[in-house]
Amino acid sequence: MTKTLISIMGPTAIGKTSLSIKLANHYNTEIISADSRQFYKEMSIGTAAPTPTELATAKHHFIHHKSIEDKYSVGAFEKDATTLLNILFKTHDTVIMVGGSGLYVDAVSKGLDNFPDIDSSIRENLNNQLEAEGLEKLQKKLKILDVETYNTIALDNPQRVIRALEVCMGTGKPYASFLNKNKEKRPFKTITIGLAANRDIIYNRINQRVDVMMKEGLLDEVIKLQNKQHLNALNTVGYKELFKYLEGEWTLDFAISEIKKNSRRFAKRQLTWFRKNEAIKWFDYEDDFMSITDYISQKK
Structure with a gap:
C-alpha cells in the first residue's frame, strides 16, 4: 500500500x-x-x-x-x-x-534544492555590510537582483536574505533560478x-x-x-x-x-x-x- x-x-x-x-x-x-x-x-x-x-x-x-x-x-x-x-x-x-x-x-x-559552491568571501562581505549598514540595504539589493525571491522569502530574516544574495552574486543568476531542479x-x-x-x-x-x-x-x-x-x-x-x-x-x-x-x-x-x-x-x-x-x- x-x-x-x-x-x-x-x-x-x-x-x-x-x-x-x-x-x-x-x-x-x-x-x-x-x-x-x-x-x-x-x-x-x-x-x-x-x-x-x-x-x-x-x-x-x-x-x-x-x-x-x-x-x-x-x-x-x-x-x-x-x-x-x-x-x-x-x-x-x-x-x-x-x-x-x-x-x-x-x-x-x-x-x-542544489546550489553551486559560493566563494565564502561573498558571505563574509555581506555579513560585514549587514553589521555596518543594516538589513534594509541588503533587502533592496536583493529586490534588484532577484525580485521573485524578494517577494517570497522571510525578509526579516538576515540569514535568508544573505543566503539568497550570495547565490545571486556568486553565480550571476537569480537564487530563484536554482529552485525545484533535479x-x-x-x-x-x-x-x-x-x-x-x-x-x-x-x-x-x-x-x-x-x-x-x-x-x-x-x-x-x-x-x-x-x-x-x-x-x-x-x-x-x-x-x-x-x-x-x-x-x-x-x-x-x-x-x-x-x-x-x-x-x-x-x-x-x-x-x-x-x-x-x-x-x-x-x-x-x-x-x-x-x-x-x-x-x-x-x-x-
Missing part, C-alpha cells in the same frame, strides 16, 4: 494545528511539525506552539526539541524528518505534517491541504491571536529571553518588537501594533510562497472536516 504524507499548509493563525490533530486522530497516526520556530523549547507563547493539551491529544514530533542556543538548519531538519518518516511509515500508512514555514515543508515533501523522488505520496480565508478574516484572526498571546504572558516570556536576543532564533515576530519595548525604544502599545502588522506581512509572504505550489488543494478554514477527508480518500 502506498504510504501517504498529508501536509497541512496555510497562513499563520488560520487553524492548521486544530486540523492536523483532527486528521491525526482520524487516521490514528502522528504529526510532524515543520514550523521552524516551534522547534525551540524556550519559545512557546510567541510561536503559538501546540498547548500541553493539544500535544497530549496526538503524538507530535519536532516541537520544542531544540534550544535557541542550538544551530539547526533546514538541511538538518530535512535529514531528521525523512529519517523519522521512514520509521513511522513502518507502522503507519499515513503521517501528518503541519507548518507555516514553506521552505521546511518543501524540504520534506520535495527535497532541498530533486530526488520521495518514496511516499504527498497530499497537500491548504486552509484559506479572505484577507480580512486572516488579518482579524492574527490580531486576535496577538491579543491572546499577550494575555497568556508573551511579555514575560520575552523578558526571560532578553539577554539572548542576539540569537538568530529570536529574530522573530513577537519577540524582536517586545525587545524594542524593553529597551525603551517603543511604547508597549506600539510594540503590540507592530507585532500585528509584521504578522500580517508574514502571512502575506506565506500565501505568496504557497501559491507557487499547484498541488495544494485549498479549503476554506470553516469547511466541513468530512469534505477534507473525502478529498484525501479520493487522492490516496
Whole structure:
C-alpha cells in the first residue's frame, strides 16, 4: 500500500494545528511539525506552539526539541524528518505534517534544492555590510537582483536574505533560478491541504491571536529571553518588537501594533510562497472536516 504524507499548509493563525490533530486522530497516526520556530523549547507563547493539551491529544514530533542556543538548519531538519518518516511509515500508512514555514515543508515533501559552491568571501562581505549598514540595504539589493525571491522569502530574516544574495552574486543568476531542479523522488505520496480565508478574516484572526498571546504572558516570556536576543532564533515576530519595548525604544502599545502588522506581512509572504505550489488543494478554514477527508480518500 502506498504510504501517504498529508501536509497541512496555510497562513499563520488560520487553524492548521486544530486540523492536523483532527486528521491525526482520524487516521490514528502522528504529526510532524515543520514550523521552524516551534522547534525551540524556550519559545512557546510567541510561536503559538501546540498547548500541553493539544500535544497530549496526538503524538507530535519536532516541537520544542531544540534550544535557541542550538544551530539547526533546514538541511538538518530535512535529514531528521525523512529519517523519522521512514520509521513511522513502518507502522503507519499515513503521517501528518503541519507548518507555516514553506521552505521546511518543501524540504520534506520535495527535497532541498542544489546550489553551486559560493566563494565564502561573498558571505563574509555581506555579513560585514549587514553589521555596518543594516538589513534594509541588503533587502533592496536583493529586490534588484532577484525580485521573485524578494517577494517570497522571510525578509526579516538576515540569514535568508544573505543566503539568497550570495547565490545571486556568486553565480550571476537569480537564487530563484536554482529552485525545484533535479530533486530526488520521495518514496511516499504527498497530499497537500491548504486552509484559506479572505484577507480580512486572516488579518482579524492574527490580531486576535496577538491579543491572546499577550494575555497568556508573551511579555514575560520575552523578558526571560532578553539577554539572548542576539540569537538568530529570536529574530522573530513577537519577540524582536517586545525587545524594542524593553529597551525603551517603543511604547508597549506600539510594540503590540507592530507585532500585528509584521504578522500580517508574514502571512502575506506565506500565501505568496504557497501559491507557487499547484498541488495544494485549498479549503476554506470553516469547511466541513468530512469534505477534507473525502478529498484525501479520493487522492490516496
